Amino acid sequence: MASHIILPPDDDDEQQRREDEENDGGGSGGDGQQQQAGGNDAKAALPFSAMCVRISRDSYPNLRALRNASHASLTDAAYVKISEGDFGYVLDDVPHLADYLPDVPTYPNPLQDHPAYSTVKQYFVNEDDTVPQKVVVQKNSRRGVHFRRAGPRQRVNFESDEVKACIVSCGGLCPGLNTVIRELVCGLAHMYNVNNIFGIQNGYKGFYSSNYVAITPKTVNDIHKRGGTVLGTSRGGHDTKKIVDNIQDRGIKVYIIGGDGTQKGAYEIYKEIRKRGLKVAVAGVPKTIDNDIAIIDKSFGFDSAVEEAQRAINSAHVEACSAENGIGLVKLMGRYSGFIAMYATLASRDVDCCLIPESPFYMDGEGGLLQYVERRLKENKHMVIVVAEGAGQDIIAKSIPASDQQDASGNKLLLDIGLWLTHKIKDHFKSKKMEMTIKYIDPTYMIRAIPSNAADNVYCTLLAHSAIHGAMAGYSFTVGMVNGRHAYIPFYRVTSTRNKVKITDRMWARLLSSTNQPSFLSQKDIDEAREADRLANKPPLPSVANHNVAKAFDQSASASSSGEI
């Protein structure tokens, strides 16, 4: 038998729930009081045919440990929905309106009458469908952690006329933002007959400081061909109370496009909405050019960015080849994660050295960068270096006093590694009286301002559609592709860790072998990197949930995406 665990909420909510249960004459625990996993039809919404049991605060064995956990995880605990099935199956589910509005009505999905979709056999996804976090398994593996499969549901929780949708984009630019906005608008209008759609201007602060702009399929018709976001974007400005006051007053349902910071903001909004008992769904579409969002295979715009980076690398190569001892140095984005640099390097084959934040390097002495550059110029007369902007910050900090400054969202401000390397390399060859030329190219803002390529356009469309289906069906979530299938992922899973290049994985080994650069790593660095990977992959809550769940999470953690293929 499987059980469905909803970790108990904070004291006030818990008190209210107990009173409700007393009024209903029900109890908690295994006394027949059933809790829905998602929709209103409890049976249809269950992840698998099993009895779902609400486990009360008192009966939950590890709750003490949970209460002693950090404040962040304590808050998260109230919103985590874990169910267990056979053979180590665990569903890390997303919250649903019915979790706190038990009488929320359901309606037939209007798509069933849609001429394009009604002919598709099995167009609606089965409520039992889930997507595994780990697909590489051994004969005796446990089934591990799963996420709810994205897609249209037979029944929805909103009527078309009651929906007022709003869309906001936050954080830095990324190719594909306009495509997601376009497809949210067109999908809502064409699939669900929703005609009240508004754009929030200039990021989160637009919820309370600007007018909401009405948008229609007609007004967004061509925007996918343009870079940037027609809604505007910003960092900072997340005032949860003011945002939710406006959501409440205007009766809207929210689509939020943005990176890790934005998803944290979406989670805060969701928690406040739930606290106030509002009938509002919050759907997050993860955006980050750095591709550093946990769990998902890849963020939209990443492929377009890697493709565009090729143009800069090609130019660097041309410059380098056309000079005596020419060096082309290209800086690419990647504040904490070097995915763009790694993939752009692997795609190009012209790069002799790729430096990323995850892999420490050093300049001087045996095995250092300067020695390698010297050797490469002697062998080949030219070289191309790609550096992610977050690389080597510790080395620069030794020569330039770092000020620990942050942007409005709290992201650390970086020193210009490209410029710093250029000067260091120049000085080195000057002191050796060796002639050379170095050309530094910084294409970062040019890359993220382009419109998305064809593959990203299709990806953005599917993400937008999945977000619409999930929100109409009453779920709140971050949507993303997990092992090639679209899934609804709980906010806490994408906000608790950041995806990073694992320098102990095969993908980084492939890169090192393709450039033939030194790894710059000591055994101590490798040990530290392994330990950091282990800790980064450890999901936050389930370790205190129960033994089976913790085991499933540990097992799936080792599979979290990092480019390992």
Ligand SMILES: Nc1ncnc2c1ncn2[C@@H]1O[C@H](COP(=O)(O)OP(=O)(O)O)[C@@H](O)[C@H]1O
């Ligand atoms: N912990 C947080 N809680 C609430 N809002 C946040 C949090 N972190 C970031 N935000 C908000 O999310 C928005 C975008 O964050 P930012 O880090 O700039 O970009 P991204 O979402 O692309 O990572 C900003 O408006 C910021 O204030």
Ligand SMILES: O=P(O)(O)OC[C@H]1O[C@](O)(COP(=O)(O)O)[C@@H](O)[C@@H]1O
């Ligand atoms: O100069 P800005 O606008 O703050 O953006 C620069 C930063 O945005 C990034 O592209 C990532 O930001 P996001 O998380 O918003 O996608 C970083 O690589 C880069 O450091």
Ligand SMILES: [Mg+2]
């Ligand atoms: Mg970010």
